[in-house]
Amino acid sequence: xxxxxxxxxxxxxxYVIVSVGESIxxxxxxxxxxITALIGSTLLKQQGWSTMAKAQNAIANGxxxxxxxxxxxxxxxxxxxxxxxxxxxxxxxxxGLMPFSRxxxxxxxxxxxxxxxxxxxxxxxxxxxxxxxxxxxxxxxxTLEGEFWED
Numbered sequence: 246x247x248x249x250x251x252x253x254x255x256x257x258x259x260y261v262i263v264s265v266g267e268s269i270x271x272x273x274x275x276x277x278x279x280i281t282a283l284i285g286s287t288l289l290k291q292q293g294w295s296t297m298a299k300a301q302n303a304i305a306n307g308x309x310x311x312x313x314x315x316x317x318x319x320x321x322x323x324x325x326x327x328x329x330x331x332x333x334x335x336x337x338x339x340x341g342l343m344p345f346s347r348x349x350x351x352x353x354x355x356x357x358x359x360x361x362x363x364x365x366x367x368x369x370x371x372x373x374x375x376x377x378x379x380x381x382x383x384x385x386x387x388t389l390e391g392e393f394w395e396d
Contacts, residue, residue: 258331265332281335285327288342293320315351323347 266274300313323341326334340346 254333258329258333261332262330278330278332278335281332281339282327282330285324285335285338285342288339289320289324289327292342292344292347293317296320312351315354316347319347319350 262274262278265277269277296313296316300310300317303310303313319341323338326338326341329335329338341350
């Protein structure tokens with residue numbers, strides 16, 4: 246599923262870049278792609294720090310920053326789209342960096358997938374940690390000796 250999507254988007258990007266290049270010229274097209282990348286990287290940095298601040302504020306208030314974490318994922322995907330040269334991916338990437346459209350993406354994703362996520366039957370969590378269930382008192386008070394030096 247992902248490979249045909251990748252091929253189709255790549256072909257569309259090439260078509261749009263060639264069409265724009267024929268209309269405004271090759272140098273102007275390259276300059277426009279670079280300008281959108283610079284604007285996108287500035288927005289990416291600003292929105293990333295803003296989301297980080299919101300997550301820290303939620304943690305400080307004793308809340309789980311679940312929505313902020315999803316925003317971070319959308320911002321990451323938007324950053325990847327902005328790094329991909331082309332106008333279609335830049336447009337979608339810029340939409341992912343705008344707070345109102347980012348919230349729209351996340352809300353629609355949760356509405357479509359909430360039932361799948363929260364009603365999955367037969368799923369369980371297994372912790373495969375190697376720690377013993379009961380602490381061994383002999384190892385708990387054991388002191389390790391060693392040497393340390395700096396060059």
